Amino acid sequence: MTRHRVAIVGAGIGTSHLIGYIQNPSLYEVATIxxxxxxxxxxxxxxxPTARSTDSFDRVLDDPTIDVISVATPPYTHKDLTLRALEAGKHVVVEKPVAASPADVDLLAAAALKADRLLVPVFQYRYGRGPRQLRRLIAEGLAGPPIAASLIVHWDRDAAYYSVPWRGKLATELGGVVIGHVIHAHDLLTYLTEPVARVRAEVATLVHPLEVEDTAAITMRLSNGALATSAVTIGAAGNYSLYRFVYAGLTAESGSSAYAPGEDVWTFTARDPGLQEEVDELVRAESTPRRNGFAGMFEDLGAALSGDAPPPVTIAEAHEALSLVAAIYHSAESGTTVDLPLAPDHGAYSRTP
Ligand SMILES: NC(=O)c1ccc[n+]([C@@H]2O[C@H](COP(=O)([O-])OP(=O)(O)OC[C@H]3O[C@@H](n4cnc5c(N)ncnc54)[C@H](O)[C@@H]3O)[C@@H](O)[C@H]2O)c1
Known part of the structure; x- marks a missing residue:
């Protein structure tokens, strides 16, 4: 099998991309940073040591031996760099948020289609044992329909974090904690339950003097009628995340690891104690260690690049995530409840931060 030659653009979170590629040595050779x-x-x-460095994105595009580009630069650059990479015939892995709005995601999806290349958004929180066990319980009919979910993303970001020039500004971060920090939790919600059908949100800037929100409280109705709440701030003492999903048949709870829920031990409690043994058996069957986060995501990316599997995250899922972001901001700004999916002629659909 030929290994894909990868360029990573952006050496912050790009470090985690690099480790994820290195952990799949039969699939990838990282050629350029x-x-x-x-x-x-x-x-x-x-x-x-086999990779070389460059400060020129054009040089990456001009290198015919590179077939995959990981875009791990600040949010405001994603759209332009992704478009240029697709036009140059590269497959693209792009960090969250893929773009500012659902309309921009449409533009990127059309470009990927035209170029006949994969465009793969990053949602690596899906990868790991707990989410996999829950997906299996759902598939085997033990969870039943979702009833309620609570998402808590209480993180700590200090002034030094926001001293990086692109952070905390609308034009460059494209928003605050809603488009940045809690987007993974919301992706987990829709990945593990149902699409969001209605949202009502409050956002506030309470922790740092930023242009964007640093705290939000969000209420959602899912397409099957279930209710979910999401609470996010970067003003907490310490970094803590918790995902709790209540289905008719069982309740699933993550650990509290802030950034890698897949590394946690999740608990699954049957509502009917008589079914606990069956739940435990399935959970045990899915407990073999498998790689979390980027390593797992890039393993699945390898299969997608060979045409053997769908992409680990689809552009439609990024569209769903950015539609929810747009709806949350619109709800908070207008004080109204917003229904999803957003129609393309809804003002929020083409939000320009
Ligand atoms: N998936 C995750 O869990 C996760 C975690 C953190 C950050 N992110 C996302 O990753 C992106 C980067 O965040 P970060 O924290 O690494 O930022 P960062 O500022 O630490 O790093 C970004 C790097 O990109 C470089 N850069 C900017 N424009 C460039 C260009 N045109 N060409 C080449 N290099 C360029 C900068 O010099 C910088 O070194 C953001 O979109 C952020 O939301 C995702």
């Missing part, structure tokens, strides 16, 4: 800050790119090359 590109960052406008050459020293930052160099520091990653130290982890893969």
């Amino acid at each position: 590109c960052d406008l800050n050459r020293a930052r790119a160099e520091s990653l090359v130290a982890m893969v």
